[in-house]
Amino acid sequence: MTKGYIYILSNVSMPELYKIGWSRKDPKIRSSELYTTGVPTPFEIEYQKLVNDAPFIENKIHKLLNEYRVSNERE
Numbered sequence: 001m002t003k004g005y006i007y008i009l010s011n012v013s014m015p016e017l018y019k020i021g022w023s024r025k026d027p028k029i030r031s032s033e034l035y036t037t038g039v040p041t042p043f044e045i046e047y048q049k050l051v052n053d054a055p056f057i058e059n060k061i062h063k064l065l066n067e068y069r070v071s072n073e074r075e
Contacts, residue, residue, distance in 0.1 A: 001052050001053045002024075002053065002054055002055055003024070003050065003051070003052055003054065004022045004023055004024045004050070004051065004054030004055075005022060005023050005024075005025070005026065005027050005030075005048050005049065005050055005051070005054065006020075006021075006022050006047075006048070006049050006051055006054055006057055006058060006061070007019075007020070007021055007022070007023065007027040007030065007031075007045060007047065007048045008020050008045075008046040008047040008048075009021075009027075009031050009034070009043040009044065009045060009046065010043065010044050010046050011039065011041055011042070011043050011044065012041050012044075013039065013040045013041045017070065018046065019034070019043065020058065020061055020062065020065070021058060022051075022054035022055060022057070022058040023054075024054075027045050027048040028045065031043040031044075031045055
């Protein structure tokens, strides 16, 4: 099992879109890594939880929300 954070991020530059993922890193660090030159505003952490099987839980969440994905070609 891989312990890590499940997180949900939002960004005012992308209204109504959310980034759901997992990381071994603190979500504050992960959100700052995603704030690159191609993203005009920083991400906000909407939710975070430390869990024991982060990749499995993230995968289940993505499957449940698959119909709402903007693109199947993107994370």
